[in-house]
Amino acid sequence: MTGEASEQDVAPIIPISALTREAAFRRFSEIVRRSDPVPAELREAISKIPARHRAGSTSGGREEREAELVYDSDEDGEALVGVRSISGGTRRLSFESDGIAIEVEITSGGKRSLVCQVVPAQPAVLEVRAAAGVSRRLEDVKGTFHLTGLRSGPLSLRCRLEASGAPVLSTTWVRI
Amino acid sequence: MAALVRAASRGSDEAWNLLFARFGDLVWGVARAHGLSHCDASDVAQTVWLRLYQRLGRLTQPERVGAWLSTTTRRECLRLLREQQRQVPSALVEQLAREMAPAVDEIELADDPRADSRRFWAAYARLPAHCQLILRMLVAEPGSSYQAVSEAMDMPPGSVGPTRARCLERLRANLLYPDSSDGENGGEQATRQRALGSGRRRAAEEVS
Numbered sequence: 353m354t355g356e357a358s359e360q361d362v363a364p365i366i367p368i369s370a371l372t373r374e375a376a377f378r379r380f381s382e383i384v385r386r387s388d389p390v391p392a393e394l395r396e397a398i399s400k401i402p403a404r405h406r407a408g409s410t411s412g413g414r415e416e417r418e419a420e421l422v423y424d425s426d427e428d429g430e431a432l433v434g435v436r437s438i439s440g441g442t443r444r445l446s447f448e449s450d451g452i453a454i455e456v457e458i459t460s461g462g463k464r465s466l467v468c469q470v471v472p473a474q475p476a477v478l479e480v481r482a483a484a485g486v487s488r489r490l491e492d493v494k495g496t497f498h499l500t501g502l503r504s505g506p507l508s509l510r511c512r513l514e515a516s517g518a519p520v521l522s523t524t525w526v527r528i
Numbered sequence: 529m530a531a532l533v534r535a536a537s538r539g540s541d542e543a544w545n546l547l548f549a550r551f552g553d554l555v556w557g558v559a560r561a562h563g564l565s566h567c568d569a570s571d572v573a574q575t576v577w578l579r580l581y582q583r584l585g586r587l588t589q590p591e592r593v594g595a596w597l598s599t600t601t602r603r604e605c606l607r608l609l610r611e612q613q614r615q616v617p618s619a620l621v622e623q624l625a626r627e628m629a630p631a632v633d634e635i636e637l638a639d640d641p642r643a644d645s646r647r648f649w650a651a652y653a654r655l656p657a658h659c660q661l662i663l664r665m666l667v668a669e670p671g672s673s674y675q676a677v678s679e680a681m682d683m684p685p686g687s688v689g690p691t692r693a694r695c696l697e698r699l700r701a702n703l704l705y706p707d708s709s710d711g712e713n714g715g716e717q718a719t720r721q722r723a724l725g726s727g728r729r730r731a732a733e734e735v736s
Binding site: 377 | 557566579645
């Protein structure tokens, strides 16, 4: 699993000309585990996901729900070959939950910039979450946010609406 | 497996780590089989695992979490590749080839594990993309049913075994004939011709 096997762990070498299909598969498996294992830093980052989630949870007793990804312009481009060039380096994402939409536009190229609009417009607090935790927290009376200098990687937006009793919405994790 | 997912959804770190121990190689293997760099594959893998954590309590079929992970990873890889506006590449293999030992002659290749690795990666690089993916998935899921593979590749479960066999046969052919230009497209006839040739090559090696 760790892929840390030493060369001494490798099965005895059979001349390639004598390899059966299954022997070739076994040998290829050993080679993959030895030379392309899951990186240690990734292993550590994923093991910390539950702890980071608990530490970063700021729902304040409100119910937290996922605003699910319902539209991704990159997915749209799959069916409409050539359309992507029209939008240039801009990706549009829509997330929805309970009649609330979070519309996002990400402009790529080096560090990303992001425009986010809560629909219907209303006062909201937005947290930008990266793999390492909450990176920014902003507040706007109309639920409109503009961020620049975002690094590529996993991203989720957590949106707390001012309306009484409204759930805290966390968008589906996406890679930007 | 469903019990593990449910335990993780209730906040068990141990269950979460067991899920990763069980499927970490699968997610990584799918990402790397799409030719993603270490950095891109890590981003994709983190996104997929974060998404799983977010949905643990809402998976409609928690017992099929492996299939969910492989399918989600593949979709994210394809989206990234579209974003980068490039074809499915062999960046992984090119990178690994650079990291491996320098070229040595045929006899040393057979005896040296590092050179042996380099030869396998070179043979793998010449496989069609679907073979690269299926072999990496099966390396990560050696004892499983073919469910995760079939769902990620959108093929009937009954096709996985025969496809695996054909891909391994191509891998063997590419190993035997590293300089053959049609290795990735050779059919049964070409494979038979190569097999005939292998006898001649072995004989030549023995003579030398």
